[in-house]
Every structure is written in C-alpha cells, then in structure tokens.
Amino acid sequence: MDLTWKAGLASMVVCLEQGLKFDSNDLGAHNYRRVTSIRIPHISSKLLLTASTERNAWLEAAEIICDAYLDIYSAPKGHRLTTRAQSTFVEEQDRLTGRAKRIFDPLRHRSRLNSPGA
Secondary structure (H helix, E strand, C coil): CCEEEEEEEEEEEEEEECCCCEEEEECCCCCCCCEEHHHHHHEEEEEECCCCCCCCCCCCEEEEEEEEEEEEEEECCCHHHHHHHHHHHHHHHHHHCHHHHHHHHHHHHHHHHHHHCC
C-alpha cells in the first residue's frame, strides 16, 4: 500500500510494503474478554521536496523506517463470568467430536503466555 500527500512544494510518501494485518479474537481468557491486534511489519515514510512545481524533480529530504504492533485488550467488568459461560457452552456442543478442543487448546495456551501480567 502506498499513500502520497502533496502540499505545495513538499510531498510525503508512506509505503506499507508488507501491508496491514487486523485480527480480532473473542476467545475469552482469564485476564481479558477480547483482544484486537493491528500489525504493520514495515512502514517506510519519505519527505520529498521540489524547487519548482513546473519541473518534476523531487529530492528526498528525510526518511523514516519503522514498524507498528498494537494489541488492545478488553476486560469489561464481569468478563470472567461470560468467558466461563462461553467455554462451558463450547465444551458441551463439542463433547461428541472434540474438534473445538483441538482448535482452542493451543490458542488458550498461547493466550496465557501473551496475556498482560503473565
């Protein structure tokens, strides 16, 4: 993704070479009810200047390269009760096949490792 802003004799170009990833997970855990994640593994931003709007010659004045990883945890009051109710419901529905258990157990283990205060 490339974004360009032009203002007079200056331009700013922002490039997300590896894109933007957004994840939302409402698999409740002990410390939170929901987690939302935004990941931008590579952000490149350049400030370009030109001496004249008639010539199409731009010079790079500055460059910033960074990344951004943001996890937002939601833990509303009473979330542990709703999390337990959700888990109980899924376990009851999954009793015959065990498919959900095989899917959710690794996620729960990862959630415990990544949760705030762990």
